[in-house]
Amino acid sequence: MKKFGYKQSNSDHTLFIKKRGDKITCLIIYVDDMILTGDDTEEMAELGKNLFSEFEMKDLGPLKYFLGIEVLRLRKGIFINQKKYVLDLLAEVGMVDCKPADAPMVQNHGLQMKEEARKTDRGRYQRLLGKLIYLSHTRPDIAYAVGIVSQFMHAPQ
Template sequence: MNLSGDIRQDLWQKANLDWSLHQFDVKNSFLHGELTEEVYMDIPPRYNTTQTRTVCKLRKALYGLKQSPRAWFGRFTVAMKKNGFKECNSNHTLFLKHRKGKDLGGLKYFLGIEVAQSQQGIFLSQNKYVLDLLTDTGMLDCKPADTFIVYNHHLGEYPDQVPTNKERYPRLVGRLIYLSHTRPDIAYAVSVVSQFMHSPSEDHMNAVLWILRYLKSAPGKGLTFSKHGHLNIDGYSNIDWAGNLTNGKSISSYFTFVGGNLVT
């Protein structure tokens, strides 16, 4: 569940129309995509072969293959239509069926995202994901921070910066990027630290650890999609005029509410 604009639109619709979320269990779904074009890959490591210049021709999609999402979704679409679902014309990721079918019940947990449904709406959080992140980094008992980043942090690339672990840093930032799907409050801080993946310093790592301290203060925060009884669209934007210390460009941001719920 990647909380893209399409997914957020689906959620506010479900909240406003009192629809319930359900989940289906499909193991290794990406590996079921059938390729319609010729794709070859190198021989896997430790695979013994006496032939040189040998490659493998793929019949099914693999994780990391750029054709995998399209191949899987194509097969998924065929299966959904075969089982009586109709694809929405305005949103091709939305399938509708008015007859109740067999499933796993109400959606509660999916890919690290916890889902709570009630008559008031839908609440998404990653509380367990945050606690696991704090545990893995040894920050579970750290002192909480009130802000997600130091004010006037002046983070940038400097000749005298002290380098940090180039494997640990992108791994932590990657986990924070996934967390920002349900924690838009850390989106700006994560966008800042993600600019230095190629050459992280101790100052950059300290900024990442500061975000973790902020998460410790409220690990259960998340996104709420409530029923507001209207379909109004409201947009907000801001810009700081040449605030980027690295390249002097302006930093801009925007967000949109549809039906009173955050969509983009």
């Protein structure tokens, strides 16, 4: 990407950015998927041509789904959600029929570690918590609850 004039982001090594005047082009790569976006249509076309000449790849058109996040383009703007991700997560934990709650956790919850409490599968707890952390990117309303239960990752009960 550097030979095409792109700079690698310091905060995310999979993000490459090129600015030309007041226009910008961004490329983010995850394993064998990539997103090309920006407001510099000429640069995006040129980069696409360069990438196709260097790599065997397909253009899947406008972004619809990436890493468990659905992207919807409407007149009012671009919206993202993780509906399928949530449904898969609920199925994994056997809670497809659960009832939604407006407040996922009460304040002053009183959760704490207890010596006599029965331990649970730490690996499963950590995997599920990782999925909830990822879900909180599009669901900031669960961030508080996820933060609280994250405190018990080392020895879940």
